[in-house]
Amino acid sequence: MTVTVVLLATALVIVVALLAAAGAGTLARMDGATYPTALTRAATAFAAVITLAAAVTAALTTLLT
Incomplete structure (x- = not known):
């Protein structure tokens, strides 16, 4: 279960980063x-x-452990 959550969170961060990059490139x-x-x-x-x-x-890891 933990591996699945980590993979989904990583995928979500990458998608958000790609969307931000596409928006920045388009605006430029x-x-x-x-x-x-x-x-x-x-x-x-x-x-x-x-x-x-x-x-x-990193900040959340130090707070939650």
Whole structure:
């Protein structure tokens, strides 16, 4: 049961990160950025969401154990 919850939570975080990256890339292109710049902004947003999820997980782990 625990493995299933971890896998589902990981999948959810990755989907949210991909959606944030797609939104950031789209907004950058709408703002007139070039494709490489938009891709860089999307990658930055993806990395930020993954980092935030890791930080929240670490904080919750220390609080719940």
